[in-house]
Amino acid sequence: MTDRRTLRQNQGPSATRIIGVGSFQPERIVTNDDLSKIMETDDQWIRDRVGIVERRFADKDELLVDMAVKAGTAALIDSGVDPSEVDTVIVPNCTMPSGIPNAAAQVADRIGIKAPGAFDLNAACAGFCYGLGVASDLIRAGSAGKVLVIGAEKLTDSVDPTDRANAIIFADGAGAVLVGPSDTPGIGPVTWGSAGDLVDTISMRDHRYIHQEGQAVFRWATTQIAPIALKALELAGLEPSDVDVLIPHQANLRIVESIAKKLRAKGAREDMDVADDIRYSGNTSSASIPLALDHMRKTGRAKTGDVVLAIGFGAGLSYAGQAFICP
CATH class of the missing domain: 3.40.47.10 (Thiolase/Chalcone synthase)
Structure with missing residues (x-):
């Protein structure tokens, strides 16, 4: 029954x-x-x-x-x-x-x-x-x-x-x-996680102002984020050489360049276009990746059908990333 x-x-x-x-x-x-x-x-x-x-x-x-x-x-x-x-x-x-x-x-x-x-x-x-x-x-x-x-x-x-x-x-x-x-996959699986033991490296001072331990965050981002980006590609069934556009969170141009360098060392192409929206937009936290994507589309740096790899990281410390097809 x-x-x-x-x-x-x-x-x-x-x-x-x-x-x-x-x-x-x-x-x-x-x-x-x-x-x-x-x-x-x-x-x-x-x-x-x-x-x-x-x-x-x-x-x-x-x-x-x-x-x-x-x-x-x-x-x-x-x-x-x-x-x-x-x-x-x-x-x-x-x-x-x-x-x-x-x-x-x-x-x-x-x-x-x-x-x-x-x-x-x-x-x-x-x-x-x-x-x-x-x-x-x-x-x-x-x-x-x-x-x-x-x-x-x-x-x-x-x-x-x-x-x-x-x-x-x-x-x-x-x-x-x-x-x-x-009809066909346009967004790959998300890979995400956190490093709660480092939560104090980015916090609110007096419950009002953002405070971060700049050097600690820099070391974490430049050593830990590239492997997460590679994991996102693996989950999507892609190789680093498949990436046309890389959009890391626009936290610091030196961090962005470090991530790109590590991915190229693993096979990403030299002509992979790397977002540098931070130059003229600053760090806009959760807005930085879609801002950069929209700006890159409007200037022709990201084209319809391109494979985009996005990777965000910040307070928490939290991180997440995925590959997707540019619309």
Whole structure:
């Protein structure tokens, strides 16, 4: 006799892909020379240490939610998908002013997405890759149809403007992708993890300002992240030589270049295009990877069909990455 209480489970499509990309940055450009007027630093010192030339700062009344709405709307326009077709919204971030209400429900409503599943995700600078992995799995499990993932940060609210080590790095912005079903795999499996024993290397000072042990984070990122990127390729059935575009989290240009060098030592091509969005966008945490992707598409550095390898890492310490096909 069949137990009538046996539960059903959804079954979704076998594959997913990114079908739209969008981004937004505030209008205010802050150069290294601008920062030198309020702290002891100069243009060359900043370029030598982190590779940043300029970054974007939001105005005081320009909120994280505002930037997320603009990036998410841009991704929908790029995809040609109507908001009514989206049933889930994920907003990776670590800088919402308060835990309640979350950003996702507000963002969805303002974009015109009615009654979606909506939640924020905090994995700091690894947040976008976490969100992309969750979105893909939700669709394949049959729990969602189309998912809008928006990495958005207003980091200037969380940085002491007189703290030279951090004030030169962080900036504001948002980047988004729309994820949907696909006949062929367009997003590889996520590889993720954390190093909780190093949690104190990036934290909030006085529950207000970001504090990081710069050298410790640098050593961790330059030694531990490349193997994680290689694992993401292995899970996707790819070789380093298959990668057309590498987009690490834009934390520090020296870290980005170190990861690329290690991947090339394992077989990645010399003509692999490596994101360097940090030069003109700064470190935008969970927004940095989709921002870089959108900028690289618009300038032709990332083309439709390219194999992209993304890898995020940051506070937690958390990390995540996956390969995907550029839309």
